[in-house]
Amino acid sequence: MQHNEIPARHKSVSYAKWGYIFLIPFFLSFCIFTIIPLGRTFYYSTFEYFRSGLKTIGPTPVGLRNFVEIFSKADLGKYLWNTLWLWLLGFIPQIIVSLVLAVWFTDTRLHLRGQGFFKTVIYMPNLIMASAFSMLFFALFSDGGPINSAMEMLRMQPYSFLRNVAGTRGLIALMNFLMWFGNTTIVLMAAIMGIDTNLFEAAEIDGTNAWTTFWHVTIPLIKPVLSYTLITSMIGGLQMFDVPQILTNGNGNPNRSCMTIIMLLNNYMGKSKNYGYGGALSVILFVITSVLGLLVYYVLNTDEREERKLEKRSRMGGVQL
Amino acid sequence: MKKIIALLLAAVLMLPVCALGAEAEGSVLNIYCWNEEFKTRFEAFYTMPEGVEVNWVITPSTDNAYQNALDEALLNQEDAAADSRIDLFLVEADYAVKYSDSDFTLDVIGDVGLSAEDVADMYPYTKAIMTVGDALKGVSWQACPGGFIYRRTYAKEVLGTDDPAAVQQFVSDWDKFGETASKMKNAGYFMLSGFDDAYRCFSDNMSAPWVVDGMIQKDPVIEQWIAMTKEYTDLGYNNKANLWSAESSAGAGADGKVFGYFGPAWFIDFSLAKWTLADSTAEPAVGNGSWGDWAFCQGPQGFSWGGTWICAAAGTDNLSLVKDIMYKMTCDRETLAKIVEEYGDFTNSVETMTQMASGDYRNEFLGGQNHLALFLENAQNIVRAMSTAYDQTCTEKLMAAMVDYFNGVVDLDTAWDNFFTAVEEVHPELSH
Numbered sequence: 001m002q003h004n005e006i007p008a009r010h011k012s013v014s015y016a017k018w019g020y021i022f023l024i025p026f027f028l029s030f031c032i033f034t035i036i037p038l039g040r041t042f043y044y045s046t047f048e049y050f051r052s053g054l055k056t057i058g059p060t061p062v063g064l065r066n067f068v069e070i071f072s073k074a075d076l077g078k079y080l081w082n083t084l085w086l087w088l089l090g091f092i093p094q095i096i097v098s099l100v101l102a103v104w105f106t107d108t109r110l111h112l113r114g115q116g117f118f119k120t121v122i123y124m125p126n127l128i129m130a131s132a133f134s135m136l137f138f139a140l141f142s143d144g145g146p147i148n149s150a151m152e153m154l155r156m157q158p159y160s161f162l163r164n165v166a167g168t169r170g171l172i173a174l175m176n177f178l179m180w181f182g183n184t185t186i187v188l189m190a191a192i193m194g195i196d197t198n199l200f201e202a203a204e205i206d207g208t209n210a211w212t213t214f215w216h217v218t219i220p221l222i223k224p225v226l227s228y229t230l231i232t233s234m235i236g237g238l239q240m241f242d243v244p245q246i247l248t249n250g251n252g253n254p255n256r257s258c259m260t261i262i263m264l265l266n267n268y269m270g271k272s273k274n275y276g277y278g279g280a281l282s283v284i285l286f287v288i289t290s291v292l293g294l295l296v297y298y299v300l301n302t303d304e305r306e307e308r309k310l311e312k313r314s315r316m317g318g319v320q321l
Numbered sequence: 322m323k324k325i326i327a328l329l330l331a332a333v334l335m336l337p338v339c340a341l342g343a344e345a346e347g348s349v350l351n352i353y354c355w356n357e358e359f360k361t362r363f364e365a366f367y368t369m370p371e372g373v374e375v376n377w378v379i380t381p382s383t384d385n386a387y388q389n390a391l392d393e394a395l396l397n398q399e400d401a402a403a404d405s406r407i408d409l410f411l412v413e414a415d416y417a418v419k420y421s422d423s424d425f426t427l428d429v430i431g432d433v434g435l436s437a438e439d440v441a442d443m444y445p446y447t448k449a450i451m452t453v454g455d456a457l458k459g460v461s462w463q464a465c466p467g468g469f470i471y472r473r474t475y476a477k478e479v480l481g482t483d484d485p486a487a488v489q490q491f492v493s494d495w496d497k498f499g500e501t502a503s504k505m506k507n508a509g510y511f512m513l514s515g516f517d518d519a520y521r522c523f524s525d526n527m528s529a530p531w532v533v534d535g536m537i538q539k540d541p542v543i544e545q546w547i548a549m550t551k552e553y554t555d556l557g558y559n560n561k562a563n564l565w566s567a568e569s570s571a572g573a574g575a576d577g578k579v580f581g582y583f584g585p586a587w588f589i590d591f592s593l594a595k596w597t598l599a600d601s602t603a604e605p606a607v608g609n610g611s612w613g614d615w616a617f618c619q620g621p622q623g624f625s626w627g628g629t630w631i632c633a634a635a636g637t638d639n640l641s642l643v644k645d646i647m648y649k650m651t652c653d654r655e656t657l658a659k660i661v662e663e664y665g666d667f668t669n670s671v672e673t674m675t676q677m678a679s680g681d682y683r684n685e686f687l688g689g690q691n692h693l694a695l696f697l698e699n700a701q702n703i704v705r706a707m708s709t710a711y712d713q714t715c716t717e718k719l720m721a722a723m724v725d726y727f728n729g730v731v732d733l734d735t736a737w738d739n740f741f742t743a744v745e746e747v748h749p750e751l752s753h
Contacts, residue, residue, distance in 0.1 A: 052750045053419045053710050054392060074746065143561065144568040163728045250384075251721040254730045256739055267746040271385055271714065274749050 038286075045279030050272045058276070066280035074264065074277075076284070082252070083260040086169060086244065087237025090176030095229070098181050102188035103214060108197065122182035133179065134246035137171055138162070162247070165257045172244050172258060176237075184229055191225035192218060227300035231293050238289055241266065261285055346373070347403050347638035353378045353394065353410035355387040359629065362462065362664065366656045367649055373642060388416065395425045398636045407634040408643055412459065414450065414628040414705075415713035421451045421458035422710065427633040428456035434644045435460070439652040443669045446703040451630055459630035460651040463587070463666045464674075466699035467521060469620030470589060471581035472573075472611065473688055479508045479580075485690060489618040495549065498621045502558040505580050514572040514579045515562030516550050516727050517720050522583055524716065525624035530707045531715040537744055537753040539737065547723055547733070554727045561728075564720065570596040575610045585626045586667040586696065589617070594686050605686070613685060617692040623699040667696050674700070711748060718743040 045066055049058035070076050101122070105115055112118075125133065141147050141161040148158045161167035195218065203213045219226070241262040244252065250266070252259025265281050268274040350373055354360065360377055369375060380390040394407050412420050420426050429435050440448060440457065444464040451459040469492055473483035480491050480501070491501045502512035513519060523546035529538050553559050560579055562568035572579030573596040582593055595601065599610035607613035631651065633643045649656055657668040661677055665684065668674065678694040719740050726736035741753045 050749050051392075052748070054395065054423045054425060057750070075742070139567070142567060144571055160728070163724070163730065165730065249721070251718075251743065253721055253739075254725045254728070255735065256742070264746065267743075268749075271388070271747050272749055277749060 041279045041282045043279070044275040045283045047276050047279075049276045050274035052272065062276070066276045067284070070277060070280050070284065076261075076264075076281075078256070079259050079261050079264050080288070082257060083238060083240055086172050086176070086240060086258065086260065087234065089169060089173030090180070091233055091237065093173075094177045094181045094184055094233075097177075098184035098188055101181075101185045102192055103218065105185070105189055106192045108200075119182075119186065122185060124182070125178045126180065126183050128179075130175075130179065130242040131246045133175055134243045137175055138247055141167075141171055163254060165254050168248065168254060168258050172240075172247060175243050175247075176240070180233070180236075184233070187225060187229060188222065191222040195221045223300060227296060230300070231296050234292060234296065235289055238285065238292075346640070346642060347406075347408075348373055349376050349404040350374070350408050350639050350642060351376045351378060351404075351406065353380070353387075353391050353407055355380060355382040355411070355413075359411055359631070362660055363646075363650065365663065366659060367646060370642065373639070382413070388419075395634065398425070398634065401636075403638040406636050406638060408637040408639045409646065410632055410634055412630050412632055413713075414465070414625075414630075414708070415716060416710060417450055417459065417630055418708045418712070419710035420632055421630075422453050425635050426458040427635055427637070428458065429460055429633065429647065430457055431455075433633050433640065433647060435647060435652065439648060442654070442671050442673075443651070444671060444700050444703070446625065446700075446705040447628065447630075447669050450628075450705040450708050451632075459632040460647055461628055461630045461669050462651045462657060462660060463628060464669045464696075464700045464703075465585040465587065465625045465628040466667065466696045466703060467525075467583055467585040467588070467620075467624050467626045468617050468692075468695060468699065469581050469583055470593060470615055470617050470687075472579070473614050473616050474611075475505070475508075475510050475580050476616070479504050479510070483616060483688075485616050485618045485692075485695065488616070489620075492618065492620055495621045499549075499553075499558075502553065503556070506557055509578065511558065511560040511572065511579045512581065513553065513559040514569045514582060515559050515564065515566070516554065516724055517564035518559070518583050519550065520546055520564075520716070520720065521626040522546075522620070522622045522624045525626070525703070525705075526622060527707050530709045532709050532711045532751060535751055537711075537715070537741060537751055539753075543719070547726070550723070551727055563724065573597050573611060575599050577611065583620065583624075583626075586665060587627065589615075589684075589686065590665045597686075607685075613688055615687055616690055617687050617695055619695050619699060623702045625699075625703040625705070661693075667693065667700065671701070711744070711751070714744055714747050718747075 044059070046061055046063055047059040048062045048065070049056075049060070051057065104110055104112060105119070128136075139145055143158070143160055143162075147161075152158055159167065161171055199217055199221070200213060203217050208216070239262050240260045244258045244260055245263055245266065248258050250263065252263055261281065262285075265278055265285075268278040268281065350369075352359075352363075352375060354377070356379065360379070363375075378390070378394075380387045382388070391407075391410055394401075395410075398406055410420075427433050429440070430437060440460060443460065447461045447464055448457055451457055471488060476483040476488050480488060482488060490497075492498045498512075505512045523542050527540045527542045529540055531538060531540075550559075554561060560568065560572050562572060570592075571577055573582070573593055575597075582588070584593065593615070594605060594612065597611040597615070598605055603609055605612050631647060633640070633647070637643055651657075651669060654670055654673045657670045657673050658677065660666050660668050661673070661682070674693060674697060678691065678697050680691075682691050682693060683689045684692055722736050722740035722743060725731045725739065726733055731739070745751050745753070
């Protein structure tokens with residue numbers, strides 16, 4: 001009878017191998033373009049290897065000398081500080097504005113009109129190439145530029161934005177803010193829309209005001225997305241390059257206050273193709289990024305882990321009982 | 322011992338080149354350069370032999386792109402197929418030594434085959450900068466003596482005359498230049514456009530090279546430039562513009578308040594003349610902006626700025642053609658005279674320039690002045706013995722670092738430290 005054959009059909013068929021086969025292209029390109037260069041970067045960081053004019057010096061193994069010299073000669077601490085400063089200056093307003101906008105846009109009671117329009121507009125700066133954006137700001141805010149002319153017309157004192165530390169850092173932060181707050185808003189909106197609306201209604205019935213709802217319902221529930229935003233933005237911030245590079249013409253002035261780590265790397269790899277220093281700096285940046293990333297991840301997820309632990313313990317307790 | 326080894330090496334390297342030269346020549350002539358300047362002159366005045374085509378590899382110099390491309394090609398020269406090897410390449414004054422002081426360039430006389438007489442009439446400095454040991458590693462069609470280019474209207478208004486010889490008396494040394502600057506300031510004008518304008522007057526007269534034995538030097542002449550520029554900035558004698566900035570070029574426009582700029586012949590034609598136009602699409606003529614309202618005088622100090630040299634690349638498969646091009650474009654007086662008439666260059670022949678200076682040549686942008694005569698003396702006095710391969714980096718980084726000092730953002734010592742840091746970042750073999 002035909003019915004007898006049915007159990008044979010239930011024999012499990014494994015499609016897993018196709019998964020691995022489809023993953024091959026990714027892992028191949030990942031190896032060629034990421035793992036191998038990464039390995040070579042680590043390798044060359046222990047060599048003296050650069051060009052003097054047209055002569056290549058090295059590669060000569062020098063142990064950890066490049067690392068020591070980067071810290072002693074190059075004042076790496078200062079550039080690290082510059083980078084973090086520039087990132088924070090842009091990130092803090094960015095996260096505040098994005099949170100506010102995301103809450104407003106998703107508030108069912110507020111029911112803002114023309115959301116599509118605003119969402120498109122705030123995302124737009126992100127579509128412009130960072131270098132083009134930077135050149136635009138350079139032209140706008142230069143001493144003879146339209147902003148200063150407008151200020152003069154309004155009988156204000158003209159201000160040399162690009163000749164003052166505060167002005168230049170402020171412009172870089174402003175650009176990073178403008179370029180990224182739209183993106184962050186949309187990510188946060190997605191997170192907030194993922195929250196069960198019953199929770200908001202329940203909070204409302206309990207008599208909370210908007211602030212309490214935001215602080216005690218919204219924020220805890222979008223924490224994973226917040227930590228994702230923070231980590232990605234921080235990694236992006238540590239790699240800040242094109243905006244300050246173009247705005248300061250690669251010099252990081254005034255007084256090298258806008259010289260970021262990657263700009264330093266660019267200087268190492270420019271005329272002298274200094275693979276030794278470049279490698280060492282990249283390794284340092286790799287370590288810093290990993291440490292900061294892990295740190296943020298653990299700090300933000302502590303509650304969750306503790307909850308999970310508690311849950312586990314209570315379950316185990318149940319069994320014991 | 323080292324020298325002997327180097328000589329032997331060089332000799333061995335040259336062998337295949339000489340052998341190649343004797344054989345049939347390649348069908349492609351590869352020329353590396355960074356703009357159209359040489360190309361236009363080459364195409365106007367040189368006829369290529371049949372069966373050989375020119376391949377122009379033009380990479381802009383922005384962000385060091387030209388040198389990066391050239392270096393890669395030169396370093397791969399030995400492995401490249403004969404027709405894709407570099408045959409000719411151009412270099413600029415600020416980094417010429419990087420290439421002249423290397424085995425990648427051929428001796429124009431010993432290897433390429435020009436005679437000492439062929440280059441005898443060239444301005445001495447154009448040869449000095451490219452001479453390494455006894456070998457001349459490149460030749461140029463132009464010489465770049467500079468002077469002070471001033472606005473006639475403002476000269477008449479403040480100094481009472483716009484005659485170049487009379488105005489020269491007001492700027493004949495730096496003290497007088499400062500006094501005139503003060504008069505200009507009182508009349509509401511800026512003597513100079515910005516910080517870097519007078520830089521070349523000083524940097525071209527340095528007392529020692531930028532780098533000696535791997536140590537970056539703090540030259541007293543450069544310190545003089547810094548002190549003077551700081552003083553001028555504080556007194557309001559300049560318009561606080563950076564070199565090549567929009568503010569700097571606006572200073573020469575119809576409403577610009579800048580009295581003068583320092584520069585050589587190429588600066589007048591390629592830069593200043595364009596900046597003066599009110600309508601850049603219209604014909605450059607008197608009445609279009611401040612075009613034609615300018616004149617040239619020698620200024621307080623003789624100097625030169627820039628310049629382009631033609632080098633023959635070691636390993637070229639078109640040696641006799643290279644020789645012919647070098648001769649025609651840089652030694653042939655007839656061509657050099659045509660270049661002056663057509664493009665306003667100050668060309669690299671003492672005799673041709675002397676003749677034309679007393680001839681009926683007139684420059685309309687300079688109000689009909691024959692300024693070649695004023696270049697003559699400066700051109701003879703230029704000394705370029707101080708050039709190093711690091712001049713370009715030092716110049717760029719010094720200007721960038723000192724702006725902070727001129728603007729009062731940092732003190733002088735910090736500015737110098739920033740300069741040293743910036744240079745050593747780019748050239749790890751240097752210290753101070």
